[in-house]
Amino acid sequence: xxxxxxxxxxxxxxxxxxxxxxxxxxxxxxxxxxxxxxxxxxxxxxxxxxxxxxxxxxxxxxxxxxxxxxxxxxxxxxxxxxxxxxxxxxxxxxxxxxxxxxxxxxxxxxxxxxxxxxxxxxxxxxxxxxxxxxxxxxxxxxxxxxxxxxxxxxxxxxxxxxxxxxxxxxxxxxxxxxxxxxxxxxxxxxxxxxxxxxxxxxxxxxxxxxxxxxxxxxxxxxxxxxxxxxxxxxxxxxxxxxxxxxxxxxxxxxxxxxxxxxxxxxxxxxxxxxxxxxxxxxxxxxxxxxxxxxxxxxxxxxxxxxxxxxxxxx
Numbered sequence: 001x002x003x004x005x006x007x008x009x010x011x012x013x014x015x016x017x018x019x020x021x022x023x024x025x026x027x028x029x030x031x032x033x034x035x036x037x038x039x040x041x042x043x044x045x046x047x048x049x050x051x052x053x054x055x056x057x058x059x060x061x062x063x064x065x066x067x068x069x070x071x072x073x074x075x076x077x078x079x080x081x082x083x084x085x086x087x088x089x090x091x092x093x094x095x096x097x098x099x100x101x102x103x104x105x106x107x108x109x110x111x112x113x114x115x116x117x118x119x120x121x122x123x124x125x126x127x128x129x130x131x132x133x134x135x136x137x138x139x140x141x142x143x144x145x146x147x148x149x150x151x152x153x154x155x156x157x158x159x160x161x162x163x164x165x166x167x168x169x170x171x172x173x174x175x176x177x178x179x180x181x182x183x184x185x186x187x188x189x190x191x192x193x194x195x196x197x198x199x200x201x202x203x204x205x206x207x208x209x210x211x212x213x214x215x216x217x218x219x220x221x222x223x224x225x226x227x228x229x230x231x232x233x234x235x236x237x238x239x240x241x242x243x244x245x246x247x248x249x250x251x252x253x254x255x256x257x258x259x260x261x262x263x264x265x266x267x268x269x270x271x272x273x274x275x276x277x278x279x280x281x282x283x284x285x286x287x288x289x290x291x292x293x294x295x296x297x298x299x300x301x302x303x304x305x306x307x308x309x310x311x312x313x314x
Contacts, residue, residue: 017140021066021067021138022067024060024063024143025064026081026082026085027057027060028057028060028061029085029086029089031053031057031058032054032061032085032086034054035051035054036092037089040093040095043100056150056174059146061082062179063138065123065243065247066134067079072131075127079123083120086116087116090109090112093105093109094109105229112233112236115233115236115240119244122243123243126244132247134246134247135251135252136182136186136246142182146178149178171213171232172232172235172236173206173210176206176209176236180203180206180239183199183242184199184203186246186252189252190251190253191253194251198242199242201234202235205232205235206231206235209227210228212225212228213228216228
């Protein structure tokens with residue numbers, strides 16, 4: 001594993017976690033590739049298994065941006081290999097759509113191909129060319145959080161994959177649902193309208209996609225399935241955009257400055273508590289001084305208003 005030239009473990013991380021952050025995206029993308037070509041080779045009109053494994057694991061493919069690799073060359077090879085695996089998976093679903101003569105899905109997976117190209121260009125520019133650091137941090141607790149949430153969500157979605165009335169394939173909606181919850185943890189550090197607006201649009205698109213999928217499951221109308229796919233494409237684009245935007249530091253308040261501000265606030269609160277406890281007379285004087293200052297300000301404001309009124313009448 002020396003080939004990867006890993007960063008040193010930090011708070012909230014350990015050596016096992018660093019290896020997991022490299023291996024898990026390959027597991028997610030590999031399951032996507034397997035499910036796509038399994039669907040192409042074993043598709044039947046009655047129903048065949050497809051999509052459940054990759055629907056569970058595809059979320060880890062999006063965490064490749066946080067791969068703890070120091071070498072730019074190794075980082076470039078790593079992202080390009082994952083890109084090729086994901087493109088191969090999308091091509092598998094595209095070939096199946098061509099084989100079934102479903103024009104709508106051909107258009108959908110063609111867009112997914114373009115979005116994947118957009119994502120790899122952004123990653124290579126930020127992580128390799130600019131050597132930018134990512135601002136949305138992934139720690140051990142986040143992986144466990146994803147797993148615990150998956151248990152709950154899959155109890156809802158598994159019946160859809162086991163129902164032989166429906167055709168199933170890889171969907172990213174579960175991954176996006178978990179990711180917007182993950183991104184929102186860093187919202188307090190967002191600054192600027194673009195990354196905040198992108199997050200709000202991402203949440204809206206994911207909600208529409210999930211709701212439309214459930215309407216299709218209950219009402220059996222293909223218009224809901226089409227709305228769900230369109231919303232999923234928009235979600236994919238917005239999710240990739242958030243990942244790319246978070247590499248640019250002007251979209252984030254720096255953690256160093258925020259920690260200094262937090263320490264200053266804590267120090268101010270401690271001083272205030274000590275003043276109340278040990279020097280009540282000083283505190284009373286401060287309160288009286290503030291009240292006098294407020295009274296003087298009000299008097300000055302009233303005098304200026306009266307002068308302006310007199311000038312108007314004169």
